[in-house]
Amino acid sequence: MMKTRRDPALAYQRVKDTDWEPTYVDAAAKFTEPTRFHLPAHATDPFKTFVREYLAVEAEKEQRHYSMLEAASRLAPASPDARWMEGMKFALANLSGLEYAAGRQMGRMARSVAPLELRQGYMLQVLDEMRHSQLELNALRHHMRSWRDPAGFDIALKAWANNVGGAIFRSISEDLTTCDPVETSIGVQSYLETAYSNIFFVGLSSAATVAGDPVMASTMLTIQSDESRHMANGYATLMTLLDDDRNLPLIQEAFDKWAWRAHVGFELGIMLFADYFVRNHTESAKDMNRRWVMHDYYGGFYRKLERFGLREPRWLPDVIANVEWASHTAAVYLFGAWPVFFHRFDPIDEREMEWFESKYPGWYSHYGKFWDAYRRMTDPADAVLITKELGGLPAFCQVCQLPLIFPRPDASAGRFADRGGRTVAFCSPACEWIHDREPEHYSGFRNFYDLYDGWDLADVITDMGYVREDGRTLMAQPLIDPPRLWTIDDIRRCRYEVVSPMRRAAGDREGSR
């Protein structure tokens, strides 16, 4: 047994007594990024964790996880599922970047948020987030060395920085790193971690096991065991803020923003994964959402906050309506844009289409045609590219970087708007509202079109580095094993020039004047 807890109450108080106020620097210089929230000198930390105990617990977690990773590197397990493994190229690229950024966010919170008890929790979370990023990098490395097609795993970190799908996660991550540091707690701890992380790290750990990927199952569960403390950090921060009535409108505004921001910037990706990267379906992403988010988070937690004067988040009805189609629309985008990704795609088959229709009544009428078309355009000999046939890549939201096809490609809520003499795109009224509260916060994001407007798609793919060692075969393929692998020459024969939809929209408006 780990010898760690003696007289916790006494020791906790003694540790707290070692805190001091610096005399060599004033508050303004110390808190370089001030918050608009009001914070007292002390708060409550439900875990009351000491560094010594923290290290003992984390060492035990590492011991258990890395011994299994070591064993997995020696023993080739039964062949894992190709759809899952290829999807992991995209998932792990984004996760390791998101978690590393979360470490920075926690450091910034510890520096800016005064109460000692919260600071302690945040500092341990900095270490946790570094640990998670490393766990994910080690899973990446393991998969690269054991999976039959390493291409894509090898460039995952670069892809997090230049991928159009990765841009969605980068944008939320950058928002969390640069918004008010107390708002970061609501975004990261109350939303990404408490509301949404369970679907992925717990719910899909079982899917990983069934897919023959125990390394990922163990990675997910050992990560989530730290998230428990993070949820408690979020709770402690929130209850501390609620002590001061002046905070109420600020908290409300943060919840209004992050309930939506976490939905578009994180939940959609998780739901896509749960529905379209899992082969042996049990629970649909919608059912998972109902259980983990609607029941446990909104029913078990948020409803109770309303007693303290908070209202339901402003855009929650839109979030709930979107959940019906979120994963399917995300899949249309991802599969439709397959050449600008870095993994092999495995489209759903006829049998699965029945499953989708049974779980999401009406699914076929909105999405069936796309999948029929997709399966017809997978042979490079035909030189027909689904990306081009769909009308080209869509515009990306200036706030969340989602393509403007949500909630459904046949019923998009997106629009173009003029902001400061520039044409920008918004995926939804919610993102437009978020943008207009702090336009300077979002105007600098440069997207795919800022780099590649007017380029031939073949040159774009080469420039992004999404080609294999031979310099011409694509990393991405529209099938796990196509009749022949697509090359840059095949893409060039399809003659697809990237055209910025913002430029087109600006031109249309110019023409109509």
Add this chain to the structure above:
Amino acid sequence: MTEIAETDVVGFKLAGGEDAQAIADAVRMRYPDARIEIFPAYFSVERAGRIDIDMREVSETLGRPYGVSEFMVTMSSYHGRIDVTGDRVTLSAEIARRDQEGER
């Protein structure tokens, strides 16, 4: 207003294995109405209102010393309000202002 019903169900998610089994057994003994589900990689332990886990009971089931630190290794997630003290981990459905919780 959306129609999300308030709920008092609280629960733990435990990484599957011997420890999770012992924790589930201890919970079942104390709370016959607890709902325990076993998934391929994890255990779910849920109950309405409150779950109080005494590590000494888990230790008895396992036949070896067991404390909160060990529990933290196995507890992958939870929902409800958590409180961690000496030998116990408690989840409760009510959330309260800090002055009602009492700083320890």
